[in-house]
Amino acid sequence: MGALATSRDAPATGRAAAAGGFVAGMRQSLFVAAKDLRAEIRTKEAINASLAFAVVILLLFSFAFDPSEDQLRVLSGGLLWIVFAFAGTLVLNRSFARELPNDCLDALVAAPVPCSALFLGKALANFVLVLAVELVSLLVFGIFYNVRWYLQFWPLLLVLVLGTWGLTVIGTIFSALTVNIRLRELMLPLLVYPMLIPALMAAMQLSTQLVNGQPLSADVAVWLKMLVGFDVIYTALSLVLVDTVLVG
Amino acid sequence: MREKVIYALGVAAALLLARNLYSIFMVLPDEASQGMIYRIIFFHVPAAITAMLGAFVAAFASIMFLVTKNFRYDSVAVSVTEVGLAFLAANLVTGSIWGRIIWGIWWTWDARLTSALVCWLLYAGYLMLRHAIEEPTARARIAAVFNIFAFADVPIVIFSIKWWRTQHPQPVFWGGGSIDPAMKSTAVLNLVALMLLAAVLVLIRLRQEEVQREIDSLRRYAHAVV
Numbered sequence: 001m002g003a004l005a006t007s008r009d010a011p012a013t014g015r016a017a018a019a020g021g022f023v024a025g026m027r028q029s030l031f032v033a034a035k036d037l038r039a040e041i042r043t044k045e046a047i048n049a050s051l052a053f054a055v056v057i058l059l060l061f062s063f064a065f066d067p068s069e070d071q072l073r074v075l076s077g078g079l080l081w082i083v084f085a086f087a088g089t090l091v092l093n094r095s096f097a098r099e100l101p102n103d104c105l106d107a108l109v110a111a112p113v114p115c116s117a118l119f120l121g122k123a124l125a126n127f128v129l130v131l132a133v134e135l136v137s138l139l140v141f142g143i144f145y146n147v148r149w150y151l152q153f154w155p156l157l158l159v160l161v162l163g164t165w166g167l168t169v170i171g172t173i174f175s176a177l178t179v180n181i182r183l184r185e186l187m188l189p190l191l192v193y194p195m196l197i198p199a200l201m202a203a204m205q206l207s208t209q210l211v212n213g214q215p216l217s218a219d220v221a222v223w224l225k226m227l228v229g230f231d232v233i234y235t236a237l238s239l240v241l242v243d244t245v246l247v248g
Numbered sequence: 249m250r251e252k253v254i255y256a257l258g259v260a261a262a263l264l265l266a267r268n269l270y271s272i273f274m275v276l277p278d279e280a281s282q283g284m285i286y287r288i289i290f291f292h293v294p295a296a297i298t299a300m301l302g303a304f305v306a307a308f309a310s311i312m313f314l315v316t317k318n319f320r321y322d323s324v325a326v327s328v329t330e331v332g333l334a335f336l337a338a339n340l341v342t343g344s345i346w347g348r349i350i351w352g353i354w355w356t357w358d359a360r361l362t363s364a365l366v367c368w369l370l371y372a373g374y375l376m377l378r379h380a381i382e383e384p385t386a387r388a389r390i391a392a393v394f395n396i397f398a399f400a401d402v403p404i405v406i407f408s409i410k411w412w413r414t415q416h417p418q419p420v421f422w423g424g425g426s427i428d429p430a431m432k433s434t435a436v437l438n439l440v441a442l443m444l445l446a447a448v449l450v451l452i453r454l455r456q457e458e459v460q461r462e463i464d465s466l467r468r469y470a471h472a473v474v
Contacts, residue, residue: 096313173397177390181380191377191394194369195401200410227409237400241393244314248389 006144025117032121033128039098040129046094047129052139054087067145075207076147081200083137087168088130088190092171093144095126096179105179109246110227119242125173131164159210160229163203166234170195173238176245199230253450254451261444268438275432283347288342294439295339296364298446303371307399310392319461322388326378327453331446333371340364359409366405370398384464433445 040047061079067069073143108118112218142149149156170194178187193200202223210222217222272287279286306328313321343361344354357359379392381387 017424170397174394177378177394178380180386181377181390182382183380187377187380192371193415194366194373195397196406196441197366198401222411228402230404233400233404234397237397241396244389245393248385 008069016166017033020208025114025120026233028113029124032108033124035124036122037096037128040125045092045098047133050087050090050129050133051136052077052092054083054133055140057083058137058140062144067167069146072145073212074208076141076145076149076211077204077206080141080211081142081163081175081204082166082209084130084134085193085196085200086189087133087137088171089192091129092126092190093166093185095122095172095175097175097197100179105139115243115246116239118173118246119176119238122176123238126172127164127170127234130168131160134164135201147211148213149211152210152215155216156210159203159206159224159227162224162231163207165231166199166201166203166227167192169231169234169238170199170221170225173234173242173245176242182197199227202226202230228234249333250451250455254448257444257451258448261441261448264437264444268434268441271434272438276434279344279431279446282350283344289347290435290438291442292339292342292346293435294442295335295342297439298442299332299336299339301443302328302335302446303399306371306395308318310395310399313388314396315390319384319457321386322392323454323457323461324450325392326375327450327457329371329374329395330453331449333368333448334449335442336364336368336371340368359406359412362412362440363406363409366409367402370405374398379423386460 016167061067065075092177099108109115111118138149141147173189174188174191174195176192178184181187205223206216206227209216274291276287278284306325309321309325309328312318313325323408340361342362347356348354374391378387378391381390385400
């Protein structure tokens with residue numbers, strides 16, 4: 001707890017102090033993220049469910065259409081992001097809900113950590129978990145549907161990172177929004193998916209091209225900008241509003 | 249006083265609507281290429297503008313609620329969103345009917361249609377979120393935050409889907425299209441009529457919200473005392 005306790009004593013004036021505050025904030029975020037990841041690795045409650053769910057959806061797709069090469073060339077990006085979005089919500093649903101037993105959420109909010117650092121930490125932990133689920137599903141997708149997704153691995157990883165960050169930022173802040181309401185598990189996807197449409201659309205367009213082994217062309221570059229813009233806007237908005245969400 | 253304002257606005261809206269309906273169906277001729285069905289535009293476009301205005305007012309009221317914590321702003325946000333959602337639904341339905349006649353299909357995944365549908369789903373989510381929260385203070389706060397998120401999403405949705413594809417006819421009223429002045433003035437007058445109607449509905453809804461809040465507080469008071 002040392003990292004948590006000392007940061008608050010730092011003077012809050014001057015540029016150097018602001019930089020120090022930023023570093024302290026990042027340390028606190030990493031602390032929260034490490035705590036969440038440790039809890040998840042020990043219980044594996046969200047990630048197991050999420051992975052199993054991803055595999056089930058991947059299996060269902062084989063009945064929905066004829067998994068031939070031509071079909072897959074057109075559909076692969078869309079299919080993958082549907083899997084990612086669905087499986088991701090299972091992880092995100094648990095993010096704040098797991099703090100409810102034993103009033104852990106109240107303790108977290110009362111801890112000498114700004115809500116923004118708490119939010120960032122939780123988002124980071126979710127990001128790591130969702131990205132892990134995505135990479136495993138990508139592997140399974142490649143085997144089941146005979147897709148050579150690894151031909152453009154690094155650009156694809158960039159798209160995965162940007163798209164997943166958008167998904168986790170929106171998912172984490174909405175997980176905080178819905179933590180105390182009934183029908184929590186139902187409300188989250190209902191709120192998250194419409195909000196995510198621009199990011200998902202961009203990620204789908206980019207992934208379809210990359211999964212088929214084609215490099216990123218100039219005409220899809222606009223989608224990359226769109227993803228970055230989406231991530232920046234919603235990260236900023238979430239950091240500003242998370243205090244209101246958690247404390248009031 | 250407030251009653252009288254509502255009635256006065258309602259009467260004004262009804263009179264203007266009647267006048268416009270007469271003008272739309274009796275005075276204005278059929279359009280050269282589309283014939284009869286073009287008349288739907290006199291409701292289609294004003295409904296969209298009214299809904300858009302509603303989204304702006306709701307976002308402003310939500311921000312004001314978070315700043316001032318005055319519950320009146322929360323009531324404004326929910327009333328305006330509900331009415332705006334109804335107008336957006338009217339916009340989607342009229343557009344769909346027009347599309348069936350002119351394009352031969354009820355729906356196409358065109359930029360504007362898709363954006364309108366996404367916005368409708370976003371704001372429907374806002375209302376569902378409100379329904380799921382019992383405690384009035386938390387409801388107002390969380391709904392306000394969600395509203396700001398939704399409002400920020402609207403331009404992103406519109407631009408992204410625009411890049412994706414466009415099939416919707418270019419705007420005929422304020423987008424450089426050519427249109428007969430008589431048709432344009434009717435469209436403007438009908439916009440005024442629909443805005444008046446929206447204002448009446450919002451005021452009625454606002455009163456319901458305020459009465460509901462008073463009932464809730466009385467109920468809590470009764471619980472505390474008895």
